[in-house]
Amino acid sequence: xxxxxxxxxxxxxxxxxxxxxxxxxxxxxxxxxxxxxxxxxxxxxxxxxxxxxxxxxxxxxxxxxxxxxxxxxxxxxxxxxxxxxxxxxxxxxxxxxxxxxxxxxxxxxxxxxxxxxxxxxxxxxxxxxxxxxxxxxxxxxxxxxxxxxxxxxxxxxxxxxxxxxxxxxxxxxxxxxxxxxxxxxxxxxxxxxxxxxxxxxxxxxxxxxxxxxxxxxxxxxxxxxxxxxxxxxxxxxxxxxxxxxxxxxxxxxxxxxxxxxxxxxxxxxxxxxxxxxxxxxxxxxxxxxxxxxx
Amino acid sequence: xxxxxxxxxxxxxxxxxxxxxxxxxxxxxxxxxxxxxxxxxxxxxxxxxxxxxxxxxxxxxxxxxxxxxxxxxxxxxxxxxxxxxxxxxxxxxxxxxxxxxxxxxxxxxxxxxxxxxxxxxxxxxxxxxxxxxxxx
Numbered sequence: 001x002x003x004x005x006x007x008x009x010x011x012x013x014x015x016x017x018x019x020x021x022x023x024x025x026x027x028x029x030x031x032x033x034x035x036x037x038x039x040x041x042x043x044x045x046x047x048x049x050x051x052x053x054x055x056x057x058x059x060x061x062x063x064x065x066x067x068x069x070x071x072x073x074x075x076x077x078x079x080x081x082x083x084x085x086x087x088x089x090x091x092x093x094x095x096x097x098x099x100x101x102x103x104x105x106x107x108x109x110x111x112x113x114x115x116x117x118x119x120x121x122x123x124x125x126x127x128x129x130x131x132x133x134x135x136x137x138x139x140x141x142x143x144x145x146x147x148x149x150x151x152x153x154x155x156x157x158x159x160x161x162x163x164x165x166x167x168x169x170x171x172x173x174x175x176x177x178x179x180x181x182x183x184x185x186x187x188x189x190x191x192x193x194x195x196x197x198x199x200x201x202x203x204x205x206x207x208x209x210x211x212x213x214x215x216x217x218x219x220x221x222x223x224x225x226x227x228x229x230x231x232x233x234x235x236x237x238x239x240x241x242x243x244x245x246x247x248x249x250x251x252x253x254x255x256x257x258x259x260x261x262x263x264x265x266x267x268x269x270x271x272x273x274x275x276x277x278x279x280x281x282x283x284x285x286x287x288x289x290x291x292x293x294x
Numbered sequence: 295x296x297x298x299x300x301x302x303x304x305x306x307x308x309x310x311x312x313x314x315x316x317x318x319x320x321x322x323x324x325x326x327x328x329x330x331x332x333x334x335x336x337x338x339x340x341x342x343x344x345x346x347x348x349x350x351x352x353x354x355x356x357x358x359x360x361x362x363x364x365x366x367x368x369x370x371x372x373x374x375x376x377x378x379x380x381x382x383x384x385x386x387x388x389x390x391x392x393x394x395x396x397x398x399x400x401x402x403x404x405x406x407x408x409x410x411x412x413x414x415x416x417x418x419x420x421x422x423x424x425x426x427x428x429x430x
Binding site for chain 1 (some may be wrong): 302304305306307308309322323324327334335336337338339363365367372374376377
């Protein structure tokens, strides 16, 4: 009967709610983990940036091969960072859209775009569209460490030096807040020498306090530091995306839980109405039967 | 109190060490160097090796550093390392395993195996074990 169907549906929605609620809590725990990882990485990244901008300001203009733009770029690599799993709202879709938009723009400029994917969702999308991809790193965002960033860094630097790639971009989600994660496209190669002209750097230079002894020379140090800076940027992208993923999933699951509540309310109302209707019908039957007997 | 150095060892995953010390000795790519309070400003690339320091109580300690950079500025020594552990935190069993793995890789060389990488891994493992055995 209809009454029984409604009852079953209410139970079903209740169970779904339990799952979404659990997922919400799991994500919030994971988000805390991801955020503390970002926190712990920050001192390293900040110091690194400081050192690099200081070095770059000292190095003569001829600089390093990684800094030189290619006169006629033909191939560009896009590192697309997505999550491995879904159920996080528009998170992955937004990232993939951003990457594809970049690929289209590059195509319009006559560049061939190739994808390097971290995370299953992005890889699946790229594969479905038949866009070439270089190398996929399967376990992706579920468990990554600095080593993974190093590997990606080494791969793109190797390909860049071998002129298999002329430009490299990173598409990732910047973690702004719980409610906001923005897909960001970051140009990695050729590297732009970071300006030392941020407030602190400029102040330091004016009073000439940054007069270091370099060991080995500035150029050699720069050659050491640049590839690692790339790794730092990639790692930061991975960390941010991971935090964003959990935040996005939290929000999505929160919405789902609320929707479950709403559906339960509607269904309960329907259930009561249906029950009331059937009682009324039965009453009419009984009254009618009693009347007939008289 | 005597002048002291502030030593910070920072890796991507955490701040490994942050405290006042008397002396820091590190292994740069061009050789070992020592830093005492009042050292000139220096920026150096570090090799895989052992970082020695003497804490304020005068105890000599060491830590493993897996390559990176060192900055000396106003009696502050900052070590930026891709990996680093204090000697007492080194997991010897893991380092042993890593050494075996790397040795095996180097023995059975194939196309896919990056020899440089295995060599570096071996070097790191051996250094780790060396640092570990120094205090045990």
